[in-house]
Amino acid sequence: MKSSEQDEVLSKHLIKNEVDTHTTLGHPVGLFVLFFTEMWERFSYYGMRALLTLFLVSEISKNGWAWTREEAAQLYAVYTFLVYITPLLGGIIADKITGYRKAVLWGALIMTLGHASMALEGIGSSFFYLGLILLIMGNGMFKPNISSIVGQLYPDNSAKKDSAFTIFYMGINAGAFLGIMLCGYIGEKIGWHWGFGLAGIFMFFGMLQFHYGQHIFGKLGETVKKTKERKEALELANKPEEEEEELPKNIIRDRLIVIGILTFFSIFFWMAFEQAGSSMTFFANDYTQRILVGSQAVAFKWVDAGLTIFPLILLTWVLGLLAKQIIKKYPLTIYFTALSFLIIWGIAIWKVLREFNALETEVTASWFQILNSFFIITLATLFAKMWEKVFNPSGPAKFAIGLVLLGIGFGVLAYGSRDIPQGALTAQVSMIWLILAYLFHTMGELCLSPVGLSYVSKLSPKHLVGLIFGFWFLSSAVANLLGGLSASYIDKISAAYSISVFFMIFTLIPIIAGVILLALSPWLKRMMHGIH
Template identity: 60%
Template sequence: MNTDILFKDKVLGHPAGLFVLFFTEMWERFSYYGMRALLVLFLISSITDGGFGWEKAEALSLYGTYTMGVYLTPVFGGLIADKLLGYRWAVILGALIMTLGHAAMAVETPLFLYIGLGCLMVGNGLFKPNMTSIISNMYRNHEGKKDGAYSIFYMGVNAGAFLGIMLCGYIGENYSWSLGFGLAGIFMFLGMLQFYFTQNIFGDIGLSPKKKEELSLEVIGKDGDQDFVDKANEEENTPKNIVIDRLIAVVIFSLFTVFFWAAFEQAGGSMTIFAEEYTQRNLSGGYGTLFKYIDALLTILPLGIISYVLYVLFKKTFAKYALGNIILSASFIVIWGIVIWKVNRDFSKESVEVPATWFGILNSLFIITLAPAFSKWWESKYNISGPMKFGLGLLLLGIGFGFLAMGSGDIITGEPIIKVSMFWLIAAYLFHTMGELCISPVSLSYISKLVPAKWIGFMFGVYYLFIAMGNKLAGTIGSYIEEIEKAYSISAFFLIFTIVPVVAGLIIASLSPVMKKLMHGVK
């Protein structure tokens, strides 16, 4: 298929299909991050408060195992899609399995907890690598726009995370853990329906290998379709040593993502505990009123921006894909209803206790705010190389943890708990987000550029395998938070995550000349 056809109907400078993926991924991330925000807090909450009453080490260890599984299963999901299902049906089946997983978790018994987490791991494995594979194929002949496309897609990822953490976290902490987990499942199901009824917008991208082979025999020779054949021949004729070098570059990038995610994923574990136990979250008087207005603004403004993107997509695609658009619009009507209820409820209270999960939305909020600027940077003449982006991202991540190490310096183990200012967490999330924008969407873009098209799904899966390692390390190291705090201090715990990313960032930045050679002209 000549992918230039997909660029005829543009939304904000990109194919309309990118924004179908944007909203599908948004609802999947809504469900994932909504559940993730609640998991550790639910497990460590006392039985009288509706939780399981687990020890922190147990909860953080399970959290690490779960997040590892979420990124481990895409290795198999990418392979299954490449060889059997095709990207589209893998996405649909994965979304359905994840919906069942959220439903199981809403039951709130140990058995259904493990069943639910298992479903979420398996479903995510089918869903996650194949969404990015569809984008890779859409931009096959538009390599220069890939970095920007992945940054926009990543904005959708974080829009979903923002809404999921805010709403599932709020309902879970204030009303019922079960309702919080259940809400995540509802929007996962709606996201699946929206994708299913709009999938033809991708042409033949993402069809099963057998179906695509049948179509390719029909379209070869038609005007413009030779581009696809030429591209495939070009990849087939690329010298093996260049292919091997580029794959080595992908592995090196992936190795350094382990350092990044091992630190970054403290957000769902130790940083959530820090927010719950060590951060001053009770606000009254003028500070309480100010927070209400800020929180309302932070809630409504991003949702308004995302709703505008929906409106633009609606205008472009409603005529052909009415049902998918109606489902998507209905989802937003429900979201707006919940948001208005939440804001009204908060303003009816005299004082405010900021939910511990609230801080998690900062990462998503900063992504939504900063992603367009970073996207423009990567497309400008001031763009920097991939290794330098990785180095910068790890450095910024380390600085973020430096704020936490500094802010927790006065906390002394064994004495009455000292509550510290929210500033330290806010500053940490800001720098972590800037680091994430330098690494996560850029990684997806570079893999799509460096890997031959026939291996795309599998190599995205391999990349997620390295992220799985980082996530398990995050949970494992995080589970020692109490031991390190007792032996040294909570500040020393966060200092570990300050030093290691900075050192790793300096190493990858110094490897920039070697990486450029391995990449053989890919920028």
């Protein structure tokens, strides 16, 4: 279908659903309202996550809780497990009771209260735990339902849907990038409660800009009663077209087997990948040389300043384009988003100037977590072009490549830490090893994560899509739990063997899983029965 025909189909879809038809960068303005809402939510989530284990293991003299790394990793495991479990419940609540828009608003409000509670951790530990509970509950309401609204903006056959989710994905990574950088910096340099509180401020702004712009979405994501009535009317009008094509049972069975195998192998990937918030953060904090002097310090200051300022320039430009289209009709949405940007610009400029004036350059331990988002933003287009024009193996083969690349990343860490003595609790290893590890991990993620979501969608029978996606998220929850619990053994393995052996375990497991999956890929490709 030609571009002009696609635009016409999209326009009819928007008009039918009473959605605002103004566009920005060729997409409905509603996409960018969702973009900024999701950006601030990811800012708050990853900003808090960057600080969580660091705060727990920090000394009491530095206002931390002085937990052991084992205890901190175990709490991290439980927290991330529940974060991935609750979206299943949140999706059901939205489907049956609230509708998507109200679920997003309630989720954002609950998370705002969660961050506020964590900012009060100095008053008492109960506020900290209450904050975690509220964040888990709010995330469950927010995460699955905002993505659902993105999908509803476009007709099923729209070629623009893929690019819309790519733009939305960039919002996720932009928020994660800025949240880790700024909340992490303020939390480590100024005070933990300031970092936790900053995360909540921007979650609040995200909620306000969505609230005052929600009528842009017309009928999409409205209350369940209205949605049900509209669906019934649509089904009566289009029943022949809406019926699912009958497939032989063996084909359905084979495709479900492929989904099950890919889901199983994804657990090995995410179990290792999610070491970023636990053991890799411990490595950055305790084993990495983070004090820079001379030309290295100057170079880092300029690189860090560029990483802080340039994303904000691009995001401010996107906000300006959106404002031109909707400020007259939805002024409060733009005003609150602009106010949030004004605050974030102030914090960013303050941070840059503070670092340039500092006598000593110390890279924060949380800083390294921005590398994943940075590499995704810079490499995503390159990988897409590679799959399109150079090398495009089957989905299972891409999965296998992703697992191997992840293992190589941990191999880099194992090699870089080879000289750390057995049982050592601190060391001064070059930061290049951590940077390279994040590079390989991100390349692995780009091979596996988008492919996984795409194949689950393509291979699932239409009447089971929701259930199967639920199992996909369940596997991520299990992986996060296993990842956190395995990270809790870092001190025991280091004491018995070495920190290098600990990372070698995460080298071997993904690579072995990847080799097995690569061997299975020709069989799995046949089992997909034509799905590519």
